[in-house]
Amino acid sequence: MIAATRGWFRRNRTPLTVGVGVIGAGYVVTQYVLGKISAARERMSSDRIARENLRRRFEQNQEDCTFTVLALLPTATDNILQELQTERITFELQQQKAAKLARDGEPHPSELGSGPPSVTDDDGRSMASLQSESGVHASQMGIPSATSAGDGPQDGGQQAQRLRRTKVQLWNDLKISSITRSFTLIYTLALLTLLTRIQLNLLGRRSYLSSVVSLATGGMEQSTITLENHDDDNPDQAYGNDFETNRQYLTFSWWLLHRGWRQVMLKVEAAVKEVFGSLSIRDEISMHKFSDLTLQVRMKVEGATDAERKAGRWLEFLLPPKDQEDFVLKESGMTTESSSTAASGNTPLRRLLDETSDLIDSPPFSHVLTLLLDAGFSTLVERKVSEQAFKIPPTSDVPDLNAPRITEIVDVKPVRLPAVLAILSRQAHSIGNGVPNEYLQSMEQVRDLEAFAAVVYSSNWESEISPMNEESSALFTQEDGPAGPEIVAADSGSNAGTGQESIVDVGAASAFESAWGKAVDHGAEPVSS
Structure with missing residues (x-):
């Protein structure tokens, strides 16, 4: 039997060899395929975890941007309100009106509306409207009363003419101040929002890359990229591994809060004087006209065409010139020994500032800024002014920024200009100190703002x-x-x-x-x- 078995193996040697080879090759191929499938699954799982980690870090970064803007905005608001004291002008007008009433022997300003209409009565109603609708009484300004404004020798017609001329000048100052103040605050809020997005996303990118590099070089024991920065536990890990550089970089927002806003204000004020200067305080204005005049101001500030807006330069408002960088570090409290040279040479701070300048000067920055301003002015003009001054009912609790409705309304009754100024005076405080800040919320609804932040987070790796x-x-x-x-x-x-x-x-x-x-x-x- 053994001989027969040997003979069978000898006769079928070739088929058996081929069969064993096929089975072995099949086993090897099967194990190889299973290994590849297992590796692919692990790779997909790692990729999914990393994407989720990155998404969460990015979203947390954007929330930090919102809180940072809300923390910094009151500083610029206080400076702007201190410079453009609309309430002080209102108080001076009230003093003049009280002095005139005292000379004429009228009993009380509350009786301004009695009697037949006249120029004087119109001024009184305008002042009463401005005081009641603006929400800020002149007594809140802390200005002492000047009851002696009407004392002294009366010079008849010459004094009346001088008083009338002064009154007209004050009304004109009030008009320019209230419009300029609210518009300047919108521009400052939009610029601060974009600057903060650039700064925190650049530092967030550095933090993410630092985690990836540490993981790649074996500098971290865990096999995943950490999400938390643990700022309180280890400041050196906050937004990368150079906390002092990051702190100095973030302080450059000081320029916009203390210097840049003034340049914005001067630019806006010049445009407001040119566009609104011809309006008299006794004029009636329609919603469509006010919206059109606002658009004209924006065109003079930002540019009338798409090419002009892209060519616009906002860098001087957001960052100081190089010869003022040490001054900013000193004023913001960065008085360390290395602060004088931190922004020079090929230092990390210098690279961050240069990249920030490039981003601000890029056409996408101007594009996103225009969209943010569209959202801010839409909230001011098409929601607040239209609803409160022109009594236009809101169409929705959640406004559609891409579907303006004011320009379609042609049968709205015009109102006196002081009624619009009163709304603008009150909204200036809401833009700068509103809780919640509806203007910031409307700007953050702009989809391209998140796209811009994503590009900043992911560019120039x-x-x-x-x-x-x-x-x-x-x-x-x-x-x-x-x-x-x-x-x-x-x-x-x-x-x-x-x-x-x-x-x-x-x-x-x-x-x-x-x-x-x-x-x-x-x-x-x-x-x-």
């Missing part, structure tokens, strides 16, 4: 990686893909001591404008969806 860790920069590659940071792969099986591989897809186009276009097209999907 290569130059940021190199200063952090030149040895780790080889781990980062540039592949085709949508704009935005994306973790493509993380080899969890590699030894932490030899470096954990991590590939970051930063998008094929490194130019800011190209990344901006992709972010708008995709709605910033890599970080916000």
Whole structure:
């Protein structure tokens, strides 16, 4: 039997060899495929976790931006309200009116509305309307009463003419001041919102890249990128590994809060005088005309065409010139020994300031700023002024910023100009100190603002990686893909001591404008969806 078995194996040697080879090859291929499938699953799981981590970090960054704007805005508001004291002008007009009533022997200002209409009565009603609707009484200004305004020798017609001329001048000052103040606050709020988004997203990008580089080089024991910064536990880990540089960089918002707003105000004031200067305080104004005049002011400040708006330069309002950078650091309390040279040379602070300047001078910045201003002025003109001055009922609790309704209303009754000025005077306080701030909320509803923040968060990765860790920069590659940071792969099986591989897809186009276009097209999907 043994001989027969040997003979059978000898006769079927070739088929048996082929069969064993096929089975062995099949086993090897099966194990290889199963290994690849397992690795792919781990890679997909790591990619999903990394995307979720990145999305949460980005969203947290945007919430930080909102709170930061709300914390900084009162500083600029106080400066603007102190410079444009509309309530003080109102008080001076009330003093003049009280003095005239005392000379004429009239009993009390409350009786201004009695009797036949006259120029004097119109002024009294305008003043009463301004005082009642603005919500700020002149006595709240803390100005002592000047009851002696009407004392002294009366010079008949000459004194009346001089008084009338002064009154007209005060009314004109009140008109320019109230309009300029509310418009300046909207511009300041929009600029502060964009500057804060740039600053915190640049630092958020540095923090994220620092975590990735530490993970790639084995500097972190855990196998995932940390979400929390733990600022209170370890300040050196806040927004990267250079807390002092980050602190100095953030203090450059001081320029807008203490210097830039004034330049904005002067620019807005010149446009307001040119557009609204011809209006008399006794004129009636329609909603459509006021909206049109507001648009004319914006065109003079921002530019009349799309090309002019893109060519507009807002850098001088947001950041100081280089020869004033040390002054800003000193005024904001950065008086360390290294502060005088921190913003010079090839320091991290210098790179952050240069990149911020490039972002501010880019066309996408002007585009997003225009959209933010559209939202702010829409809230002021098409909601507050229309509803409170022209008594136009709101169409919805949640306004559609892309569907203006005021221009479609042609049968709204005109109102006296002081009624509009009263609303603007009151809204100035809401723009700067409103809780909740409806103007900031309307600006944050602009979809392109998040796209802009996503581009800032994800652009210029290569130059940021190199200063952090030149040895780790080889781990980062540039592949085709949508704009935005994306973790493509993380080899969890590699030894932490030899470096954990991590590939970051930063998008094929490194130019800011190209990344901006992709972010708008995709709605910033890599970080916000």
